[in-house]
Amino acid sequence: MLHTAIIRQRIADPSTLPALRAGWTFHSQKVVFTNGCFDILHAGHARYLAEARDLGDLLVVGLNSDASVRRLKGPHRPVNNEGSRALMLASLLCVDVVVLFGEDTPEALIRQVRPDILVKGGDWKPEQIVGNEFVTGYGGRVLSLPFHEGFSTTGMIDRIRSQQP
Numbered sequence: 001m002l003h004t005a006i007i008r009q010r011i012a013d014p015s016t017l018p019a020l021r022a023g024w025t026f027h028s029q030k031v032v033f034t035n036g037c038f039d040i041l042h043a044g045h046a047r048y049l050a051e052a053r054d055l056g057d058l059l060v061v062g063l064n065s066d067a068s069v070r071r072l073k074g075p076h077r078p079v080n081n082e083g084s085r086a087l088m089l090a091s092l093l094c095v096d097v098v099v100l101f102g103e104d105t106p107e108a109l110i111r112q113v114r115p116d117i118l119v120k121g122g123d124w125k126p127e128q129i130v131g132n133e134f135v136t137g138y139g140g141r142v143l144s145l146p147f148h149e150g151f152s153t154t155g156m157i158d159r160i161r162s163q164q165p
Contacts (some may be wrong), residue, residue: 003025007087007090007091008087008090010090010095010097010098011086011090011097011098011099011100012097012098012099013089013099014099014100014101014109014112016128017099017109017112017113018022018112020097021112021113021114024057024058029056029057029058030055030056030057030058030100030116030117031056031057031058031060031113031114031115031116032052032053032055032058032059032060032115032116032117032118032119033059033060033061033062033063033106033111033113033115033117033118033119033131034048034049034052034059034060034061034118034119034123035062035063035064035101035106035120036061036062036063036064037063037068037069037072037073037077037078037085038061038063038085038088038089039069039073039077039078039079039080039085040079041088041089042078042097046092047123049061049089049092049094049095051093051145051146052094052119053095053096054096055117055119055143056116058096058097059094059095059096059097060096060097060098060099060113061089061095061097061098061099061101061111061116062070062099062100062101062106062110062113063082063085063086063089063099063100063101064082064100064101065082065087065100065101065102066078066081066082067102067149068103069082069104070158071106072106077085082100086098088101095110099102099113106130106131107131107134109146110130110131110134110135111131111134112142114138115135115140116140116141117140117141117142117143118131118132118135118140118141118142118143119142119143119145120144120145121144121145121147122144122145122146122147123147124144125144126142126143126144126165129142129144
């Protein structure tokens, strides 16, 4: 029961971000932020999130809401609902905070978190990453982490569908 409570505490309401950010600043913690749908967690996600966490003292993950995922990925996504996706992310040792957002981009969330380092996967160039101008404007860094070939949620879904009769 203790571990379940700890995992649930890692899922933050956006309204708590100003207080959380104040605490991180007070303790001089370097905050790393990333975002995504994380519909079906796979080894590529695990590697990417661990690499992101290694860049700072804590990792905040912005998670697209179900409605946001449908707008971005189509009517058959997400496969897993936002509560399940948040719980899976929060259970990873490298993830410190998960925050849901309903917009198509995490711009507003990035402005609340005010990360020291903003990261996305290697399929994004730093100048294409949403929030780049805001984060670099106050001296933060924006990085594109290496992409791990062979891992894709869409590819996994396609492989599962091709195996069905």
